[in-house]
Amino acid sequence: MKKRDLVIVGGGPAGMAAALTAHKEGVRDILLLERDQYLGGILNQCIHTGFGISYFKEILTGPEYAGRFVHRIRNTPAIEISLKSFVVHLTKDKVLTYITPGRMEVVQARALIMATGCREKTREMVHIPGTRPAGIFSAGLAQKLINIEGLLPGKAVVIVGSGDIGLIMARRFILEGAQVKAVIEIQKTSRGLKRNIVQCVQDFDIPLYFNHKIACIHGKDRVEKVTVCRVDDAFNEVDDSRFEIACDTVLVSVGLIPENELIEMAGVAIDHRTNSPISDAVNATSVPGIFVCGNSFKVYDLADSVTADSELCGRMAAIYLSRR
Amino acid sequence: MTKELVCIECPVGCTLSVDWQGCAVTRVSGNKCPRGEKYAVEEIQNPMRILTSAVVCEGLSLKMLPVRTDRPIPKARLTDAMQAVRAMRLRRPVRSGETIAANFLNLGVDLIATRDST
Ligand code: SF4
Numbered sequence: 535m536k537k538r539d540l541v542i543v544g545g546g547p548a549g550m551a552a553a554l555t556a557h558k559e560g561v562r563d564i565l566l567l568e569r570d571q572y573l574g575g576i577l578n579q580c581i582h583t584g585f586g587i588s589y590f591k592e593i594l595t596g597p598e599y600a601g602r603f604v605h606r607i608r609n610t611p612a613i614e615i616s617l618k619s620f621v622v623h624l625t626k627d628k629v630l631t632y633i634t635p636g637r638m639e640v641v642q643a644r645a646l647i648m649a650t651g652c653r654e655k656t657r658e659m660v661h662i663p664g665t666r667p668a669g670i671f672s673a674g675l676a677q678k679l680i681n682i683e684g685l686l687p688g689k690a691v692v693i694v695g696s697g698d699i700g701l702i703m704a705r706r707f708i709l710e711g712a713q714v715k716a717v718i719e720i721q722k723t724s725r726g727l728k729r730n731i732v733q734c735v736q737d738f739d740i741p742l743y744f745n746h747k748i749a750c751i752h753g754k755d756r757v758e759k760v761t762v763c764r765v766d767d768a769f770n771e772v773d774d775s776r777f778e779i780a781c782d783t784v785l786v787s788v789g790l791i792p793e794n795e796l797i798e799m800a801g802v803a804i805d806h807r808t809n810s811p812i813s814d815a816v817n818a819t820s821v822p823g824i825f826v827c828g829n830s831f832k833v834y835d836l837a838d839s840v841t842a843d844s845e846l847c848g849r850m851a852a853i854y855l856s857r858r
Numbered sequence: 859m860t861k862e863l864v865c866i867e868c869p870v871g872c873t874l875s876v877d878w879q880g881c882a883v884t885r886v887s888g889n890k891c892p893r894g895e896k897y898a899v900e901e902i903q904n905p906m907r908i909l910t911s912a913v914v915c916e917g918l919s920l921k922m923l924p925v926r927t928d929r930p931i932p933k934a935r936l937t938d939a940m941q942a943v944r945a946m947r948l949r950r951p952v953r954s955g956e957t958i959a960a961n962f963l964n965l966g967v968d969l970i971a972t973r974d975s976t
Contacts, residue, residue, distance in 0.1 A: 581924035581972065582910045587868050595910055597924050597973035601954050681912050684922045709911060709940045728864045728871030733907065737933065836869060 539563040540851055541630060541643035543621050543796070546575020547837050548828020548844040549649035550603040553613050555848030556647075561855055562612045565641065567619040567632055573607065574600035575651060576674070577837060579681045582702055584729070589838040599837060626801040626821055644858065645823045645851045648797055649844065652790040652829040654699075660788045662694065664751030667758075673699040673787035677706065686710050688783025692760050693717045694748055696724035696731075698835070700787025705734035714740045715779050718762055720747045720769055725789070727835070748784070749776060757782050792830045800824065808832070817847040825851050863901055865894040874898050906930035910972075911943045913958065920975040923948055925958055927967045939963060951976045 540561050542549045545568030553566050572578060577585070580596030587593055590602070607613055616634060623631035628643040654672040671679075671687055677699065679685045689712050693700045696719040704714045717735060722744055724731055735742050743762065749771060750761040764775035792809045794802075803812040803820040810832050811819040817827050827847035828840040859879070865872045870890060876898045877885040886898040900906055908930050912922040931939060942963055952958065952971045959969040 578973070581912055581926075583908050583926065584869065593908075595924060595926055595972045598954060601973060681924065682920075682922060684912070684914055709909075709936065711940075711944070727869050728873075729866035729869065732864045733866045737907070 535629070535640050535642050537642045538565045538644070539855055540645050540647065541565045541567065541628075541641060542647045542649060543567050543630070544575065544649035544651060544828075544830070545570070545573040545615065545617075546649060546651055546828065547577055547600065547603065547840045548651065548830070548847075549575075549647070550600075550607055551841045551844035552647045552649055552825075552827050552848040552851070554603065554606055554610065555845040556852045557610055557612055557848075559849050559852030561848075561852050564613045565643075566607070566613055566615050567621060567630075568615065568617050569620040571617055573604045573615065573617070579674075579678050580702075580837075581681050582706075585837050587838065588836070589841050596837070603841075621796055624796045624800040626824075628800075628823060643823075645855050646825065647847055647851055648794070648824065648826045648830055649828050649847075650793045650796065650830045652792045652833050654786070655789045655791060657784075657786050660694075660786070662748050662751060662784075662786070664748075664760075665753055667751070667753035667756050669753065669757035669783045670751065671783065671785055673697075673703045673785045676703055676783075676785055680706055680710060686712060688712060688757075688781075690715055690781045691783040691785055692748075692779055692781045693785045693787060695719060695786065695788040696721075696726050696735075696742065697787045697789060698726040698730050700785060701726045701730040701734040703785055703787070704740055705738060708738045708740070712783075714738070715781050716740070716762070717742045718746050718748055719744050720765060721745075747771075751784055757784055760784060790829065790833045792833060794826070794830055797821075797824060797826065816843065817850055823854055825854075861902070863898055865889060865897050867893045867897050876902060878902050905933040907933050907936060909936055909939050909943075911940060913943060913946045913948050915948045915975055917949055918951060918975045920973070923952065923958075923975045924972045925969050926972055927962060927965075928970050929967045931962075931965050931967055935963070935965060939965070943969070948975070 577596035577600035585594045585599035619634040621632040749763045759780045764772040827844040863874045874888045883899045886895045910926040957968045962969040
């Protein structure tokens, strides 16, 4: 079995920042595993601006922000990049098994940083009633289809939830020539950034309904319409408040959860309400030598914060290795 | 007249109060930094936005190349700028930062790549 000083799982903003800082702090044997064919993670599909304002003091798009770190990593030979590498097993002794085209590898890490990011909550997790036709997407999946694959998932869209990804996608659909019929938010206010309410929703006169929820999704093969209703403070339906919106697509943008199944497999204590590791310090876990950074530790609003937190994590791993 | 605006220049999202007469802004308050004042004046006189989108690639490593205008364009021109972006086809490899269309639609801005496509 190959032994490595530091293995990092995930080549998005968190994993790249952790790798570069660990290297700067003296770690000289680093393996960075990324399941996609490119480094950059979710930033590659976040083609809008708003990245880098605090870290680079510049306004960048997601791919530009990622590109700066990819460039630095590629110029750091001590960081070995393994793309198309998907970790399938992890033990508490930090033995990782990963598959990569044509083979399976097992590697023993002296220290391990998990930078696996987060995933979107689904329709099932927020209990939206109705049929199960085609045309229901998580907002991030729609973003990938449009920005990476060049496919427009629908022409008349209702967005559930006013988180940042949903707001960004409202503008994206409009710019691609689709109609956005409404954004439906069950809370009194948006969880998204104010700038996104302005530049993604108000700029295009998209109706934004607070204190409303979808009472039913209709459609047999494809989404045909949704029934919307007002809710009271306990999120229960208000009588006689129902109305219908014709649409062919429903986007669900109701939050993110850290992706931590691998470390759970390794015996790391997880808080199942948030899916974050239980820990007395940011980036640490209940297993010495296993660290977690970025959105897999907790979901951040900004990539710049992920970078700052992950640099700290790279330093923590370097200190751990130097003390052993 | 007085109008409330939300500054979109950074994630803080300050609520600005803007006084203006005709086309002249007389007072801006609520901004936590000077960029807010510039934004408020522009937003009253001629709202500007950076356009970000993606161009269809043919025969390259990426199917879609992300692009943006290197500077903001008038908000009123976003729709026709998008029509132009949708009609484009990219067949040559580009580096992030490279110009895809110089003086895009005579708007005085360049449309630039934001990622490498080989
Ligand atoms: S005024 Fe300055 S701090 Fe406030 S939102 Fe605008 S740019 Fe940000």
